[in-house]
Amino acid sequence: MHDDTPREQDNLKADTALDSAIEASTDPVVISLKNAHRLEKIRASLRAEAELLMQTSPMSRIMRRDWNIVSAKLFLNALDPAYSALIKKDLDELHWQVDDLAYQLKMLRLSTLDKTWMRPRQMVVQVIHPLTASWLRAFKKFDTSFCLLINAEKAGLITRRQRFAMLAPSQLTYFAFKARAMHLSVDSYSGQFESEQRCTETEEV
Template identity: 40%
Template sequence: MSSYLLSSQGLPTEVKSEQSYFSSDERPLEFMKNADRIEEIACNMAVVKKEVLFLTHPVSRTIRRDWNIVSAKMYVFGLKRDYRVLIQEDLAELHHQIDELYKVASMGLFSDVDTSWLNMLRVEVKIISANSSSWLRAMKTWDACVARLLTAERLGIIDRKQRKHILYPVTKAYIGFKNTAMRGKAQNARELVEEGSLMLSPSLPDLAA
């Protein structure tokens, strides 16, 4: 079984510790969609509740939209071992693409940007499986990367088109993971990422500067 599923091995240091993103801060909780979908499962099992802080609206919005329904479907479909393997493969691909993104977001021009201007958002999630826990760790790393890239765009280091291009492989991997977790019929994460790699790259600044 992939280490991505049961531990934070391979993730950046600042997101390994729960204290770095779980908080009892007084910020109001953001609304989570489809709460009833996860409640149908959670009422019959032990559930871990976590309050999580996100730096960016794009990632927070994705979590608030997707968490409950994707977690519920991923749990139900994952009861079948063969399909659980498919979910785990796409989850591993998502982690891989986010790890690659983190390497870029940690390079020269991005490494020292100050993200404190961003207003953190607080959400409460219910974790009902090891896969959900792994998914949450991936989203926290993605959020940290997006925060750096948004800041770099704000400072004029990159433009909007360049930011979207840098994020493209993770975006495609996430779509593939979500499709598989919800038993959609679209391409899986790896297929979508490989298809996207054929696109022409916009010119980027010297990131190591």
């Protein structure tokens, strides 16, 4: 029994070291999107698969929750040319807000902040419409800005209130686009903005 004790202690140390290594790893976390069956039922002339790496967990969570269901609803609702134009208008506004946020951050010169401690999320997305491809481009840029703001707060360069204020226009515009794409009232997402803000209070920072 005494002979096994050192071996057991060595095993415990090895397990502890492995757990620490996993916890400290910055390798991407592979996640699966919800509602994949929604897109499987759609016969789209455009269908492409993209491997996506999101830097922040809040944006990854939105992608996991929304991408498939919103893409499917958008595809069906955009069959009406007039309604498709309305979706595009909201999407253009999302691009404008995301570009404006990126410009603000460029002026603050935050690009040199350390982000090696963050653990990105890797996912595979199905693109079935030109509008969803545009949405994906906007979200990639938004994720980059989100990452900079998280690290700016972590470095003490901005406050949490300032981070929320800078993110809010893009977040609210996204909810408007999402509501339009799904043919729902913006009011149906009135509580989701506050929920997203609460979720970002503890994540990543």
